[in-house]
Amino acid sequence: MIRTLAPLLIAVSLTACQSLPGVDPDIGENAVLLSAQHCLEEPVGDNNRIHYGPCLKITEINGSKPQVRDDGFIALLARQPVTIETACVYRLADGSPIPATVETATYTVRPDTFPRGGRRWYLHAHKQARGVIGCSPTLAPSVYPLEETD
Structure with a gap:
């Protein structure tokens, strides 16, 4: 039993270490990725209804049109x-x-907004x-709203 449990524990430990947040290899250590546009939404009640919140789109960076990947x-x-x-727009129920x-x-x-690179931001x-x-505009490392409304 112990012989079969040990490899399993080692595999789980290695997987957990690989899941820790760190530098995304697609980004690099000196850069961050910022969503070019993002819409907020939030579940409402128990019936799987979604409230469509406002959307934000980045229109310029330092006076120039942004290069979107x-x-x-x-x-x-x-x-x-x-x-x-930025430009923000509200949405209808649909x-x-x-x-x-x-x-x-x-x-x-x-300069201290993104003190280290390798992450995606919204x-x-x-x-x-x-x-x-x-x-x-509010910066967050997640697609989810910073505060729940309920």
């Missing part, structure tokens, strides 16, 4: 200040955009998907 991300240098211009709600906002990346239109007004 095939995977939908923009490569930025870590520890490098940049100015990001997820389609409401053009009359488009707002713009500036997000400033400071710029959200707001900190939560429901009950918010305006375009208030």
Whole structure:
């Protein structure tokens, strides 16, 4: 029993170590990837209904149109200040955009915003998907809202 359990424990330990967050080999140590556009959504109640929150799109970086990779991300240098211009739009219950709600906002990346590279980041239109007004870009390492509305 112990002889069969030991290899299993070693395999599980190695797998767990490989799953730890670190530098993504597709990104590199001196860069981060920032989502070019991202929409917030949040489950509502017990019936698997989804509330479609606001969407944010990066329109300019330091006054120029961003270079968006095939995977939908923009490569930025870590520890490098940049100015990001964004456009936010709210969505109807079916997820389609409401053009009359488009707002713009500036997000400033400071040298300490991305102290190390090798990670993917998301710029959200707001900190939560429901009950918010305006375009208030919020940086997060996750696709999920920073705060739940419920």
